[in-house]
Amino acid sequence: MTQKNKPQNSKKTMLRLFSYLSKEEKTLPLIVVLLILNIVCTLATSYLLRPLINDYILPKKFNEFPFILTLLGSVYFLGVLVVFWQNRLLVHLGQNTITKLRQELFEKMERLPIHFFDKHKHGDLMSRYTNDMDRISEVLTDSLADLFVSILMLISIFTIMLYISPLLTLIVFITIPLMFLAVQKIVKRSRLYFQNQQKSMGELNGYIEEMIGGSSVIKVFNHEEKVKKDFRELNNKLNDESEKAQLYSGMMMPLMQNFNTLNYVFITVIGASLAITQRLDVGGLASFIQYSRQFGGPVNQLATLYNNLQSALASAERVFALLDSEPELKDGKNTISIEPIKGTLDFENVVFGYTPDKTILKGISFHVPA
């Protein structure tokens, strides 16, 4: 279970993480329905701005104005209800999943052979329950909904934008690949640094665990200073890794945000010239601007999510690695269940070692009568 610095198979890890979610068969379809409803409401409210301006405010239809406002209000209200219900379900789904995963991890641990615990630092194992589970649970509870919503939102906003003005959409479309190109580079680094960070953290936690456990020995040998020094070194190493991880992951969001603002500017300027030449209505421009803002929302969210997902995936990899370790020798097929044992004990040519490379018992045979 050594941690590799190279990015590992994130797709596989992600699918496996999702497979845990799909075990909640009852709520999952409901959540999907709510998510879609949520998106429809959000999009509708932005789109309603177009008829609101074009067909009511600009032609000055005083009498019918309250009608469209009521419609807008109802959609808003429905949206709020949907969001509430959806988030509630998602939180429960996330927590149930993490509880299940934690249980599975514990049960696995109880079944692992003892030599597994000899080989792995307890602090490192412990940090899978604490740090890694924290990360995973954060993604499952806080941002899972965002992930679904963001992706679906992107698709639907894109469709509506295309409907309002294909030309303006094209502009958005040109900037997106640029955005992803820049982000891709950072993501790669960020991910590497995150893994390094988790690795250093595991080492440090192992050290902490060992030293807190060995307090009495530290004290009688007056080793406090030496231990402090060693701790500082490990801590500094973690510091360096974390700084890099935080910096690179932090850069993603503002970069995306700014691309978004640039988009906003281009859209406003070009949209304005389209409006002057009568190829776009003012209400359409207003809606489009709203959408391009909203478009940035999910993109930004995906960027943040990407960070959380990165560290959660690194964590999930470590958790799954533990889940995949070989369990303790299972009972053989022809085992006898407990019958009253008489008490004779025979060793027949027993060879044993804690590690494969070092045998401790070298073919022992003896017989102890009852």
Next chain:
Amino acid sequence: MTTYKNLLKKHRVKIIWSPILVLIFVICETTQPYFMSLIIDQGIMVNDWTTITKVGIAMIGISLISLVANLLNIYISSQVSVQFGTDLRNQLFNKIQTFSLKDIDQFQPSTLITRLTNDISMIQRVVLMLLRIFLRAPLMLIFAFLFIIKINPSLSIIVLIGILILAISIAVILKFAFPLFTKTQEKLDQLNRVIQENLNNIRVVKAFAKEEVEINKFQKSNIEHRDVILKAWDILVCAYPLMQLIINTSIIVVLWIGGNRVMNDHMQVGELIAIINYFVQILMALMMLSFTIMGFARAMASSKRIKEVLHFTPSIVDNTNNNNQQICKGSIEFREVNLHYSNEDEGVLNEVSFYITPGETVAIVGATGSGKSSLLNLIPRLYDATSGDIFIDGKKIKDYSKKALRDQIGVVFQVNDLFTGSIAENLRWGNLNASQEELEKAAKMAEAHSFILDLEKGYETQIGRGGINLSGGQRQRICIARALLSQPKILLLDDCTSAVDASTEKKIWRNLSYRNNDMTTLIVTQRIHTLNAVHRVIVMDEGTVVAFDTPQKLIKTSKAYQELFYSQININS
């Protein structure tokens, strides 16, 4: 916050820059919708192409400035928060090093570990959020609001009311959710404790086939934790929809009033669109803020737990005026010593008094739980006696500095901790500057030299946590050598040869007796043949000394000693 002030002090310059950068960023972001309204109202509506380009270029320039400001702040906040976390972790770890064993027992090792790991990460994250987001939201709110006033003062009142309602409802939600998060943390601790216990005692669990019992125990904690966390979230989940509801209602009202104004030609379309844009900005900012506050709620619980440690007064500290630190002879005297581990229990030691002359070798025997190990632990001040005094060379041990005392007392525990690293590194715990010859000399005395040489890499052999790849007897011998390497005046051995075979043990005692005239030695033992190597024997029973004399006399006078002696003789023969 004062606890953290000192740690943040050295980042003062950066911390001052951070809000400035955030401010620049916010100003840039909030001017954009205003410029957009200019484009619509003064560009599109009047077909003025030059205004559109001019304002457009300005918008791009501003957007670049905001990017630079933001990136700089990211850089600063990453550095400050991570270094803060590192420093805090150092401080906490150093503090724990000053704790006595009693203090560590009191906190429980597992919670100390979570404090050093999870709790610090949590706080570090909050510092990061504070620098990146915390100021952004209120500033965004203020500036967006200012622009709304500039565009249309009468509409700004609606906005103000909306924001007020919003702030109150967030405060109410947090008030309910906050205590639940503290409780969540407690449950998580409990959960981690079960895991930790299992990791530590995995051999016992397996040997007694208690896996199912442990799994059920864990499941109970696990589900309890989930239920509390869900309770907290059920409240928090209301926050976002509630915010949306309030903001959306405000937007409708703004549209209603603003729309009518536009129709009456009191306001321009672009302005109305800009105001709605500002609303979206405010909503986004508040959302971020509420996330930060949620993180804050969790971090407060962590912070409380960290401060508990940082502000704790260690129970065993040095007297200020301890001058004569040298132990010259090595006599040990206990005078009416009592020891209670907690207030409730009956004493572990009751009125224990005795005097051991310099250079003497004394064995302590007695049934399990008679207080033998506790007695030894008092001498290097791992625990302090509840009452009574202990003297070394006629001087109270409290008058020695802990360092001097422990430097001159060698201890080998019943259960011995070896650490990840090479054998040589482990031995050097006794004396960091020891030469290879000194290592070997100590190892020879502890009868460890030959088996170490048999290992593939000799003294450089790496041993796992707790010395896992060595046998119990080998571990004990390394621990004896480690203690001898410090050349103590007083040597305390707590049943440390239990896993060593009898003939090797005899050799160890013989080696030690060569030094005996200059080293006072106390040996806790269960083995009767060890007693051949000692001058006198203390017999203990239920925390009291029942007899203290030479083995030769005890066999005639002490009934307790006789029982012990003959029970083992019978078994052996």
